[in-house]
Amino acid sequence: MTQTPAPQRQGGNRAAGLLAALFGGGSATVFALLVVIFAVIAVVNPGFMEPPSLMAFIKNAAPLVILAVGQYFVIVAGELDLSVGSLVGAQVVIAAALIDGEESRTVPVMLLMLAFGIVVGLVNGLITTLLKVHSLITTLGMMLVLYGAIRLWTGGSPTGALSEGFRQAGRGGIEMSVVRLLPWALFILVAVVIAAVVLMRSPYGRTLIAAGDNEKAAAFSGVRVWQVRTAAFVLSSVLASLAGVLIGGYAGVTAQVGDGLEFTAITAVVLGGVVLGGGRGTVVAAMAGALTVEALFTLFNQLSLPSTIRPAVQGVIIIAAVAYAARERSRPAVPATDARPDETTGS
Amino acid sequence: MSTTVTTQTATPVRRRRLGSTELVYLALLGVVIIGAVLVGIRGDNLLSTANTVDMLTRSSLLGFVALGQTFVILCRSLDLSVGYVMALSSLIGATTMAGDAARIPLGIAVVVLVAGAIGLANGLIITLLKVNPFITTLGMGLIIKGYLDTQYKGPAGEVPSVFQQFGYSRIGPVPLSAAVMLIAVVAGILYLRKTRTGYHMYAVGGSDDVARLSGIRTGRVMIISHVLCSIAAGVAGLLIAARFGTGSALVYDSGYELDSIAAVVLGGTFLMGGRGGVAGTLAGVLILAELDTIFNILQVDPFFKDVLRGVVIIAAVAIYARRYHDRQATRVRFRGNGGGGERRGRDPGAPPDSADDESVPAGHGGGR
Numbered sequence: 001m002t003q004t005p006a007p008q009r010q011g012g013n014r015a016a017g018l019l020a021a022l023f024g025g026g027s028a029t030v031f032a033l034l035v036v037i038f039a040v041i042a043v044v045n046p047g048f049m050e051p052p053s054l055m056a057f058i059k060n061a062a063p064l065v066i067l068a069v070g071q072y073f074v075i076v077a078g079e080l081d082l083s084v085g086s087l088v089g090a091q092v093v094i095a096a097a098l099i100d101g102e103e104s105r106t107v108p109v110m111l112l113m114l115a116f117g118i119v120v121g122l123v124n125g126l127i128t129t130l131l132k133v134h135s136l137i138t139t140l141g142m143m144l145v146l147y148g149a150i151r152l153w154t155g156g157s158p159t160g161a162l163s164e165g166f167r168q169a170g171r172g173g174i175e176m177s178v179v180r181l182l183p184w185a186l187f188i189l190v191a192v193v194i195a196a197v198v199l200m201r202s203p204y205g206r207t208l209i210a211a212g213d214n215e216k217a218a219a220f221s222g223v224r225v226w227q228v229r230t231a232a233f234v235l236s237s238v239l240a241s242l243a244g245v246l247i248g249g250y251a252g253v254t255a256q257v258g259d260g261l262e263f264t265a266i267t268a269v270v271l272g273g274v275v276l277g278g279g280r281g282t283v284v285a286a287m288a289g290a291l292t293v294e295a296l297f298t299l300f301n302q303l304s305l306p307s308t309i310r311p312a313v314q315g316v317i318i319i320a321a322v323a324y325a326a327r328e329r330s331r332p333a334v335p336a337t338d339a340r341p342d343e344t345t346g347s
Numbered sequence: 348m349s350t351t352v353t354t355q356t357a358t359p360v361r362r363r364r365l366g367s368t369e370l371v372y373l374a375l376l377g378v379v380i381i382g383a384v385l386v387g388i389r390g391d392n393l394l395s396t397a398n399t400v401d402m403l404t405r406s407s408l409l410g411f412v413a414l415g416q417t418f419v420i421l422c423r424s425l426d427l428s429v430g431y432v433m434a435l436s437s438l439i440g441a442t443t444m445a446g447d448a449a450r451i452p453l454g455i456a457v458v459v460l461v462a463g464a465i466g467l468a469n470g471l472i473i474t475l476l477k478v479n480p481f482i483t484t485l486g487m488g489l490i491i492k493g494y495l496d497t498q499y500k501g502p503a504g505e506v507p508s509v510f511q512q513f514g515y516s517r518i519g520p521v522p523l524s525a526a527v528m529l530i531a532v533v534a535g536i537l538y539l540r541k542t543r544t545g546y547h548m549y550a551v552g553g554s555d556d557v558a559r560l561s562g563i564r565t566g567r568v569m570i571i572s573h574v575l576c577s578i579a580a581g582v583a584g585l586l587i588a589a590r591f592g593t594g595s596a597l598v599y600d601s602g603y604e605l606d607s608i609a610a611v612v613l614g615g616t617f618l619m620g621g622r623g624g625v626a627g628t629l630a631g632v633l634i635l636a637e638l639d640t641i642f643n644i645l646q647v648d649p650f651f652k653d654v655l656r657g658v659v660i661i662a663a664v665a666i667y668a669r670r671y672h673d674r675q676a677t678r679v680r681f682r683g684n685g686g687g688g689e690r691r692g693r694d695p696g697a698p699p700d701s702a703d704d705e706s707v708p709a710g711h712g713g714g715r
Contacts (some may be wrong), residue, residue: 136618142603143657144653152648275479
């Protein structure tokens with residue numbers, strides 16, 4: 001509780017609050033890293049800084065940023081969601097099978113996907129909170145169930161096709177002169193960002209952080225911790241479904257489309273200085289983490305780094321960035337009296 | 348504090364009734380009986396030699412990995428790099444042996460050294476740089492993956508036929524690999540119960556602060572657990588090399604890291620550290636292997652297998668949690684810090700029963 005994230009401050013000096021949000025709580029690293037990576041990209045390929053390619057970058061990055069926002073809600077509440085990757089895959093396959101190329105079915109199927117996302121989130125949340133199963137196990141089980149169920153249903157390979165209207169969200173946009181194409185994904189992304197920031201400033205957002213920081217204290221203050229956490233899981237699943245719509249439109253229909261996304265999203269959130277275990281970090285920093293990961297992938301492309309060596313570079317950068325942020329965090333902000341167990345075990 | 352007192356007086360009574368390890372073995376027995384009946388209806392025998400050999404063969408590989416994973420989970424850490432360590436070890440082992448029987452000891456030594464060094468790196472990054480174990484081992488896995496993808500385009504090395512016996516030969520109905528795995532498990536049980544470091548692992552997992560204030564070098568314990576975990580994964584890699592006759596990088600796609608965590612938790616070890624043990628893990632591994640064998644005999648659709656496994660894992664952990672929280676019977680989830688630490692301190696050798704999750708407020712416990 002020693003580091004009050006900016007969203008908890010009301011009114012007053014907004015600029016100071018924003019600065020604290022950007023540079024407090026170990027988040028400075030991610031913004032510095034983001035700036036450095038973009039600077040290197042700009043040097044390597046000045047053309048990248050032209051509006052059209054920046055728009056293309058945002059279109060690419062939007063799904064991961066949205067997934068990171070969802071993962072942030074769950075992580076800040078003290079849990080984890082490993083099921084988002086397979087949920088993305090499941091949603092894409094469901095959409096393709098049910099729409100089957102028919103334009104008229106687009107909206108009903110999207111509503112069905114939303115309902116499916118809510119159900120998955122509810123099941124994750126209720127098993128974790130009411131049956132008291134650790135979220136790593138709950139969502140790992142959900143990952144296996146979704147993975148198997150989708151392949152069982154489609155017999156191994158996805159069937160059907162997406163409608164043109166469905167694909168617009170992921171690949172379309174408004175034709176314009178300067179940026180050539182203003183992608184719909186940008187509008188969706190901006191809407192998600194605004195909604196997430198507003199949500200984290202609302203009573204719900206504060207309760208979520210309180211529940212993640214100290215569950216006992218939150219419960220004593222009258223918070224229904226299980227409801228708050230279940231809602232976080234639902235948010236995560238719904239946002240994963242939204243990311244599924246974007247990815248499906250952008251990348252096409254395969255069941256493998258979501259594989260490994262859960263770890264990338266968790267990495268992005270942690271890179272943003274959000275502490276696994278809950279209670280610390282801001283949603284803006286989590287999104288910056290996602291942008292950093294995407295920028296890193298872009299940089300690999302620009303440098304035409306052999307694809308085989310990329311995971312290694314990624315691993316080194318992740319560990320180094322988190323280690324640097326941990327060093328920063330343990331220095332000024334946490335007084336000795338606040339030595340919490342999870343700090344010492346290396347959160 | 349009153350909750351702590353009631354917990355302490357209530358615990359011994361219930362513990363005598365049924366410990367978590369006993370519960371896991373009962374579950375294993377249940378799986379075997381139900382499976383035998385189902386298989387029997389189809390006119391086959393689950394307990395026939397062939398099917399038992401099949402089950403034990405399946406269990407040995409995951410057994411090594413889960414054994415190591417138990418140590419790190421007991422310390423409230425986890426290791427997501429084991430799959431990559433296995434792949435790397437199989438390649439290093441096979442290329443070092445290079446088909447020459449005289450080079451077998453050298454190959455084993457190199458694998459143990461390399462795997463141990465990876466574990467040491469994991470442990471040092473976690474304890475000194477204070478990076479979350481989840482991120483550390485995920486990053487380490489990516490680094491090894493990058494090395495493997497760059498360095499090895501396909502299977503490499505050759506395992507001498509003598510060493511291939513490790514993968515194929517049997518002593519009666521027990522495959523040699525399963526026998527070695529069982530010996531390692533017994534050694535693991537003795538290590539946790541009879542040695543100082545073994546005791547300390549429970550203390551560190553229970554409460555790092557209390558352990559340090561009691562004079563335990565917690566960092567050292569954490570590092571040792573990670574070294575042991577990586578070496579166990581390295582031995583699993585050697586077993587893969589022995590089975591395939593060559594080293595293979597593709598093993599890392601098999602999901603052994605998550606499987607091994609599932610097996611450990613299924614075996615009643617507390618994901619937040621400090622409770623459980625290797626004996627339970629063995630039962631968890633055997634349950635997963637027996638389920639696989641039963642599904643295979645019944646020719647269950649492989650995708651349906653995944654669904655069933657997911658449900659079984661969640662259900663089992665929910666049952667453990669139920670037992671634990673019934674006993675606590677409080678609305679807010681308390682666990683008296685002093686009481687919990689003391690109890691473990693006194694009796695870590697006999698792992699406290701109940702294995703479950705989420706009894707620690709996540710603010711303290713969600714260390715990953």
